[in-house]
Amino acid sequence: xxxxxxxxxxxxxxxxxxxxxxxxxxxxxxxxxxxxxxxxxxxxxxxxxxxxxxxxxxxxxxxxxxxxxxxxxxxxxxxxxxxxxxxxxxxxxxxxxxxxxxxxxxxxxxxxxxxxxxxxxxxxxxxxxxxxxxxxxxxxxxxxxxxxxxxxxxxxxxxxxxxxxxxxxxxxxxxxxxxxxxxxxxxxxxxxxxxxxxxxxxxxxxxxxxxxxxxxxxxxxxxxxxxxxxxxxxxxxxxxx
Amino acid sequence: xxxxxxxxxxxxxxxxxxxxxxxxxxxxxxxxxxxxxxxxxxxxxxxxxxxxxxxxxxxxxxxxxxxxxxxxxxxxxxxxxxxxxxxxxxxxxxxxxxxxxxxxxxxxxxxxxxxxxxxxxxxxxxxxxxxxxxxxxxxxxxxxxxxxxxxxxxxxxxxxxxxxxxxxxxxxxxxxxxxxxxxxxxxxxxxxxxxxxxxxxxxxxxxxxxxxxxxxxxxxxxxxxxx
Numbered sequence: 001x002x003x004x005x006x007x008x009x010x011x012x013x014x015x016x017x018x019x020x021x022x023x024x025x026x027x028x029x030x031x032x033x034x035x036x037x038x039x040x041x042x043x044x045x046x047x048x049x050x051x052x053x054x055x056x057x058x059x060x061x062x063x064x065x066x067x068x069x070x071x072x073x074x075x076x077x078x079x080x081x082x083x084x085x086x087x088x089x090x091x092x093x094x095x096x097x098x099x100x101x102x103x104x105x106x107x108x109x110x111x112x113x114x115x116x117x118x119x120x121x122x123x124x125x126x127x128x129x130x131x132x133x134x135x136x137x138x139x140x141x142x143x144x145x146x147x148x149x150x151x152x153x154x155x156x157x158x159x160x161x162x163x164x165x166x167x168x169x170x171x172x173x174x175x176x177x178x179x180x181x182x183x184x185x186x187x188x189x190x191x192x193x194x195x196x197x198x199x200x201x202x203x204x205x206x207x208x209x210x211x212x213x214x215x216x217x218x219x220x221x222x223x224x225x226x227x228x229x230x231x232x233x234x235x236x237x238x239x240x241x
Numbered sequence: 242x243x244x245x246x247x248x249x250x251x252x253x254x255x256x257x258x259x260x261x262x263x264x265x266x267x268x269x270x271x272x273x274x275x276x277x278x279x280x281x282x283x284x285x286x287x288x289x290x291x292x293x294x295x296x297x298x299x300x301x302x303x304x305x306x307x308x309x310x311x312x313x314x315x316x317x318x319x320x321x322x323x324x325x326x327x328x329x330x331x332x333x334x335x336x337x338x339x340x341x342x343x344x345x346x347x348x349x350x351x352x353x354x355x356x357x358x359x360x361x362x363x364x365x366x367x368x369x370x371x372x373x374x375x376x377x378x379x380x381x382x383x384x385x386x387x388x389x390x391x392x393x394x395x396x397x398x399x400x401x402x403x404x405x406x407x408x409x410x411x412x413x414x415x416x417x418x419x420x421x422x423x424x425x426x427x428x429x430x431x432x433x434x435x436x437x438x439x440x441x442x443x444x445x446x447x448x449x450x451x452x453x454x455x456x457x458x459x460x461x462x463x464x465x466x467x468x
Contacts, residue, residue, distance in 0.1 A: 078411040101342065136319040144343030
């Protein structure tokens with residue numbers, strides 16, 4: 001257990017979306033197989049170092065997904081899970097939907113990065129439904145993505161538009177997955193979730209003690225494990241596969 | 242397995258109140274001509290299995306708008322342009338079963354593979370697993386899910402040879418192989434036909450044993466004619 005006062009404040013300002021995406025990208029190990037969720041997590045791909053050989057999975061049935069395709073490069077048979085036209089990379093493979101989700105559910109992907117409405121301190125994720133009365137339920141691959149990869153990272157703003165923290169003791173929104181999130185990247189801090197405790201790895205534009213006053217979660221200082229403490233060396237560690 | 246010469250002929254046997262799987266994810270792999278032929282054919286009271294619930298005013302959206310779909314089984318019905326489904330759903334005129342996408346795919350696969358049911362971790366502890374049997378196996382919680390069969394499947398592949406072996410193009414493969422296997426009668430529209438022996442046996446993604454009816458509808462506009 002480490003004190004909150006040991007959490008480094010690594011930026012004077014809160015991170016914008018691009019800086020969050022860059023930070024996530026820097027933490028993805030070389031050689032990893034990764035699924036980036038639709039929306040904000042997709043930005044992470046812009047900051048992946050091509051030298052690190054990270055392979056992107058898109059759940060409609062492709063490994064080795066390249067960047068978005070434009071103009072004459074658009075092929076209607078080549079789209080990602082967000083139905084955006086994309087390009088191949090050398091080494092691309094295609095497979096049917098059941099294989100694609102088996103690959104995910106079977107724990108073969110190293111990291112999945114998702115957006116969230118709420119994350120609870122025990123790792124519960126809510127990102128598919130606000131539970132609003134009369135809303136038409138639509139889940140897509142969210143529940144499969146949440147629990148499938150070896151590690152599930154969330155990228156989100158720490159607070160909703162009305163200022164309410166989205167990192168909570170227990171989710172009020174309908175759950176997507178139980179205890180599945182291991183790390184949360186926000187504009188104000190990076191949190192690591194372990195054994196029901198939230199460890200603040202680093203903060204941006206705020207001190208960890210102030211976060212502790214704002215958030216209704218059990219907050220502690222950084223996890224004392226090698227390789228997760230800061231971002232400077234994480235990008236060059238060897239992948240798990 | 243037999244070849245027919247028109248989409249109209251390919252869907253002629255689809256009966257009222259049957260379950261129809263329709264392949265495609267977005268436009269990729271969507272059997273557009275077969276769906277249009279089904280609209281003209283008139284079968285009604287259908288249960289449709291698809292990833293979505295129709296987009297815009299054409300294809301599956303039109304089939305729904307015409308009141309021909311009694312129930313839809315899908316993972317993601319609500320989209321910016323799913324207005325025909327939304328209207329029918331809010332009016333209580335269509336039944337909806339939402340299934341997590343991977344469970345949907347695995348249920349379809351299980352039907353074709355003769356699996357009686359399976360335990361999956363996806364959805365455990367969520368409202369989509371409410372009322373379902375669960376089990377803890379080696380410390381992991383699972384939900385029991387049952388196979389999803391269909392009377393008919395309408396899918397799209399890239400090439401068929403004379404015996405119905407199929408290849409697909411890129412992400413258009415999506416639900417094609419598993420829906421063909423999970424249906425009593427699978428109907429496939431392809432963009433090219435080649436002679437038996439002219440398809441690399443190693444490249445076959447759906448062996449012809451799963452295929453009942455093929456119609457060749459060449460499309461001039463599709464890229465990658467050389468692949």
